[in-house]
Amino acid sequence: MSKAKLWKSRAMTAVQLIVVALVVWGVWQNIQKAIDQVHQNNFSFGQLRWHWVIAAGLLYLLGSLPMGIFWYRLMTAMKQHPTFWSAIRAFFIGHLGKYVPGKALVVVLRTSLVQGTGLQRSVVATAVFAETLTMVSVGAVYAAALIAIWFSHHHLLLLIAVGIGLAAGFVTLPPVFRRIVLLLKVSKINPEIEQNLAGLNYRVMAWGWCANVIGWTLLGGSLFATMASIPDADVHMAGGLTMFPLLAATVCLAMVVGFVTPIPGGMGVREYVIMEMMAPVFGPVVAVVSAVLLRVSWLLAEVALATILYAIPARAPQTDGSLGEPSPSEESPNTDPAQRPA
Template sequence: MKRPVRVAFLLLALGFGAWAVAGQWDEIRAGFAELSWQALVLSLVAVVAALCGGMMTWRALLADLGSPLPFRSAAKVFFVGQLGKYIPGSLWPVLAQMEMGRELGVPRSRSAAAFFLTMPVQLGSGLVISGVTLLAALPGSAVPYAWIFLLIPVLAVVFEPRVINAVLGFGLRKLKREPLERPLTRRGMLTALGWALLGWTAYGLHLAAIIHALGPSGVSVVLFSIGAFALSWCLGIMTFVVPAGAGVREVAMVAVLAPVLDRGSAIAVALCSRIMIIIGDLVCAGFAGLAARRVTAPRGDAARGKAV
C-alpha cells in the first residue's frame, strides 16, 4: 500500500470514527462522568487485551494457511487494517490487510481467507462462551435469544477443516484464483478458537469494569458481562452494512443487560463500552505501527550503510 493511499485510508477511518463519537457526545459524556479513573483504566487494559486476542486469532489462521508473521508485523497489518471498519462498507479492513500483507510476502488470497475465516471463528466461539456464561450467571437471561444459539451446530460443522478447505477451494475456483498452497488444519483451527475465547473473556472483563462502576458487582456479574458482550457482538455482527456494527451492537447490549441494569444505566454502559473500544483500536494501531517501524528502521540503515 503506497504511502499517500495509506495516509488517506487512515484519515478517512479516523474521520468516520470521530463522527460516530460526536453524534452521541452528550450521552457519552454523561456516561463517563459516572466512571472512576480506575474503572476507565481497567476497562481500557481489558479492551487492548481483547483486541490482541482477536489479532492472535487471525494470526493463527494466517500461519496455518502458510504465512506465519512475526508478532509486530502481524499486529501492524491487523490493527491498522481494522481501522477500515469505521468506513461505511464491509470490505475496507480486508482490502487494507491484503495490501499491507502483500508487502510482507503474504498472497492476497491467503490474507482474504484468514480475514473471512476469523469472523465465523469469533461468531462460533462467542455463541459458545455467551451460552455457557449466561447460563451460569443468570439462566433466564439467554432465553429470549435462544434462536441464535441454533447456529452453534452449523458452525461446529463449518469448523471441520475438510469442510472449510472445500468451501475455500470452491470460492477460489469461482473467482478464478489459484488454490491455497496449504489447507487449514485442525490444530490451527483449535489454536484460533483458543485465542478467540481468551479475547471474549477480556471483553467481558472490560464490560464488567464499567458495570461495576455503575452498580452491581461480583463473580456472577463478571460471568454475565462476558456472556452479555459476546452475545451482543454476535447479534450486531449480523448487520454487515453498518460501519463496525455502529448502533446495532449497542442496541443489542442494552437489551441483553436488561436483567441487571435499568435502561438508562444500560445505555450508559453500552456507549462507554463503544468509546473504550474505539480508543483501544486507536491505541493498538498506534503502538503496532510504531513497533513495526522500530523493527524495520535499523534494517534500512544497515542497508544504506552496506550500499555506501
C-alpha cells in the same frame, strides 16, 4: 526513479490518505453518536471512575491479542511466513476498518500491512476470514452457553446466539471451509491454494477456539471494569464476580450480533443488545451508559494503539512474489529489508 514507479508511489500514497480519512470519519461518527446517547440520559462523565474506564480499554486490547495471535498461526499453517510483529501490528490497525461502511476495509488494511517472505494476498485474506468466522463462532457459543445456564428466560437472545454459533461453527470446520474457498474460485488467483488450505486442520482450529475463549473472557472483564466505573452500578456489583456470567454473555452476544450486521462497527445494534441484557438488573439509565461507555473506551483504546503501532515501522524481509501473485508487503511502501525470524 522511473515515471511509472513515481506514479505508482503517488497512487499508493493517495490510497493510504483516502483510507486514513475514511477510518477517521468512521471512528468520529461512532464517538459522536455514543456521546449524544449519554447526554440524552442526563449523565455526566464527571461521575465516572476513570481508572476503571482505562482498565476496560486495556482489557479489550488484551482480549483481542489471542485472536491476533490465532490469525498469525493460521497464516503460518497455510505456508505463509509473516513476521510475528507485523502480523500483530496489522491485526490491531486493521480493527479500525470495521468503522467504515462495508467492513471490507478490515481485510484491505490487514493484507496491505502484514509483511514477510513470499506472502500471497489470497492466502492472507483467507486467513482473515477464517480468524473472523472463528471469533464469531466462539463468541456466539460462549454467549449461548452462559445464557442457557444463567439467563434462559432470554429466549430470543438464546436462539440468536445458538443460530449464529451453529452457522459460523459449521463454516469453520476445516473440510467445509476448504470447500467453500475452492467454490469461490480462489484457485484462479492462486493455483496452489488447495495446498495452502491443507494446513488448516482440526488441531489448528482447536487451538484457535482455546485462544478465542481466553480472549472473550477478557472482553467480559472489560465490561466488568466498565460497570465498576459507574457509581450507580455499585449496588448491583457488590457481589463481585457473581455478575461476571451476565457481563461475559452480554459482551459476547453484543459483539457477535453487531458484527453480523452490515452497520459500521455494529453501531446501535451492539448497544441494543447490551441494554436488553443489562436493563433488568442495573436499570435503563445504567444500561445505556454502560453500553455507550464500553464503545467509547474500546474506540479510544483502538485508536490510541493503532496510532502508536502505525508510527512504528514493520521491518520485513524482501518477498519473492511466488506464484506470480502480488504479496501485501510488495505493495506496501517504505518497506525495509530485515532478517527473517527463525
